[in-house]
Amino acid sequence: KQEVTQIPAALSVPEGENLVLNCSFTDSAIYNLQWFRQDPGKGLTSLLLIQSSQREQTSGRLNASLDKSSGRSTLYIAASQPGDSATYLCAVYSGAGSYQLTFGKGTKLSVIP
Amino acid sequence: EAQVTQNPRYLITVTGKKLTVTCSQNMNHEYMSWYRQDPGLGLRQIYYSMNVEVTDKGDVPEGYKVSRKEKRNFPLILESPSPNQTSLYFCASRTGAVGEQYFGPGTRLTVT
Numbered sequence: 001k002q003e004v005t006q007i008p009a010a011l012s013v014p015e016g017e018n019l020v021l022n023c024s025f026t027d028s029a030i031y032n033l034q035w036f037r038q039d040p041g042k043g044l045t046s047l048l049l050i051q052s053s054q055r056e057q058t059s060g061r062l063n064a065s066l067d068k069s070s071g072r073s074t075l076y077i078a079a080s081q082p083g084d085s086a087t088y089l090c091a092v093y094s095g096a097g098s099y100q101l102t103f104g105k106g107t108k109l110s111v112i113p
Numbered sequence: 114e115a116q117v118t119q120n121p122r123y124l125i126t127v128t129g130k131k132l133t134v135t136c137s138q139n140m141n142h143e144y145m146s147w148y149r150q151d152p153g154l155g156l157r158q159i160y161y162s163m164n165v166e167v168t169d170k171g172d173v174p175e176g177y178k179v180s181r182k183e184k185r186n187f188p189l190i191l192e193s194p195s196p197n198q199t200s201l202y203f204c205a206s207r208t209g210a211v212g213e214q215y216f217g218p219g220t221r222l223t224v225t
Contacts, residue, residue: 031210041219042219043203044203046213089155099144100158103156105153
């Protein structure tokens, strides 16, 4: 069964710093990987979707990479801002038939002004 | 605006009183899902639907029912809610089996 792990569970950085969030998964037979942002008590907002054939995707200050063979993905945030404070979750599609999306438990990011 | 809507956003009810949480999407997506989110356990899938009249169980289906009579709607039914179903519930939809997933704003349910 697919398991997704995100380390660390929480991260605090000063404003302006570049940072990397990590995501690892146990079964490398994935279809794609999606990064989400969740603000407290709110729904999830899709940030980036990386197809299994891709190595990375970029959107503004965000860059996500995918290494299927090692079961890892990273989300790079450049020049962090207080508005980036949120919980970031990664999720992978795996399992032929059900195409179930398996989530990590997230990394809670705090950007200190 | 493309979106997934859920109603109600907040609900407090008592044990055993049947309730329905509605979910609707305006993106013509085939796939729809229900999740619950609990502290320390993360997001877990309850049920999903691949199209009209096609539904299947997720990881935690006990105590829940769903139906998909129209493509845009996917209601979640709790026939006899219990306190362990107190949680934050999310509906989501996507186009295709592994497409980008879009989430609703969530429904916070408290069962006393």
